[in-house]
Amino acid sequence: MSSVTSSSGTSSSASGSSAKLELDNGNSMYAKLVVGADGSKSSVRELARIQTTGWKYSQSAIICTVEHAVENFCAWQRFLPNGPIALLPIGEKFSNIVWSMDPKEAVDRNSMSEDDFVKAVNLALDDGYGPHPRSKSFEGGNVFSWLKADSTSSTHEGFELPPKVIKLxxxxxxxxLSLMHANSYASKRLVLIGDAAHTVHPLAGQGVNMGFADALCLSKVIAEGVAVGSDIGEVCS
Ligand SMILES: Cc1cc2nc3c(=O)[nH]c(=O)nc-3n(C[C@H](O)[C@H](O)[C@H](O)COP(=O)(O)OP(=O)(O)OC[C@H]3O[C@@H](n4cnc5c(N)ncnc54)[C@H](O)[C@@H]3O)c2cc1C
Incomplete structure (x- = not known):
């Protein structure tokens, strides 16, 4: 896509105006409303000249998929001195790793051998940065914690380790990693949703949920607009 502009003319919309999208292949498209859902580097946001506010976290995240010897259906997160490591199940014996750390460490860990990286992941998920918690509850004095998220866990269970990673x-x-917030989510005939509108640190694992909430909210607003016969591309004052 090379431009998004407001246009009147060839549109067949009732109001006689629509957004015009000029595509890289020379074709043009017209719509009452353009939804920018094209991620953190959104071209739609850029072409619409919507400014953003934000900052870098001075952290990088290494992401990859790993295999276990056993099935994993739990999400695990351990908080380490340089940032959290998360083990997120994606089915059967596979999980995704999201490991936040300082940028220099990320370069080193990204270039180390596969065997060394797998060892480092297992150490980070086990006792690599300190002892296991001593009791069922997290007692004072433990700087490190493990969080396990599944439907069967309870605070009464004993301490449990994530399954070992056997290979990448x-x-x-x-x-x-950075925080980014669009200064505006909507302008005439254009809205931004998901990472095009906002990105946050993966620590809380909320990026996808926030995008789903945007989509839900937008669909309600559009449905209400259609129900009362208003132009869905107009910005309400
Ligand atoms: C390291 C890391 C770990 C994360 N971990 C989590 C987590 O554990 N839980 C969580 O909820 N969130 C997590 N997130 C955030 C989550 O990935 C995002 O919030 C989510 O993917 C945003 O969805 P989106 O659809 O808005 O954008 P995206 O997922 O970026 O999708 C945008 C889509 O638009 C397409 N696109 C872009 N430009 C064009 C174009 N010009 N034409 C056509 N298509 C285009 C792209 O190809 C892409 O498919 C993480 C993010 C990072 C970076």
């Missing part, structure tokens, strides 16, 4: 099942990728 994908390439490793390192991402600089």
């Amino acid at each position: 099942a994908s390439h490793r990728m390192a991402f600089p």
Whole structure:
């Protein structure tokens, strides 16, 4: 896509105006409303000249898929001095790793051998940075914690370790982490949703949920607009 502009003319919309999208292949498209859902580097946001506010977290995250010897259906997260490591099940014996750390460490861990990386992950998920909690509850004095999220866990269960990683099942990728917030989510005939509108640190695992909430909210607003016969591309004052 090379431009998004407001246009009047060839549109067949009732109001006689629509957004015009000029595509890289030379074709044009017209719509009452353009939804920018094209991620954190949104071209739609850029073409609409919507400014953003934000900052870098001075952290990078290494992400990859790993394989276990046993099935894993639990999400695990351990808080380490340089940032959290998360083990997120994706089915059967596979999980995704999201490991936040300082950028220099990320470069080193991204380039170390696969065997060394797997060892480092297992150490990080086990007792690599300190002892296991001593009791069922997290007692004072323990700087480190393990969080396990599944439908069967309870605070009464004993301490449990995540399943060991036996090998990498994908390439490793390192991402600089940053917070970004679009200064506006909507302008005439255009809205931004998901990461195009906002990105947050993966620590809380909320990025996807926030995008789903945006989509739900937008669909309600559009439905209400359609129900009362208003132009869904107009910005309400
Ligand atoms: C390291 C890391 C770990 C994360 N971990 C979690 C987590 O555990 N839990 C969680 O909830 N969230 C997590 N997130 C955040 C989550 O990935 C995002 O919030 C979510 O993917 C945003 O969805 P989206 O659809 O808005 O954008 P995206 O997922 O970026 O999707 C945008 C889509 O638009 C497409 N696109 C872009 N430009 C164009 C174009 N010009 N034409 C056509 N298509 C285009 C892209 O190809 C892409 O498919 C993490 C993010 C990072 C970086």
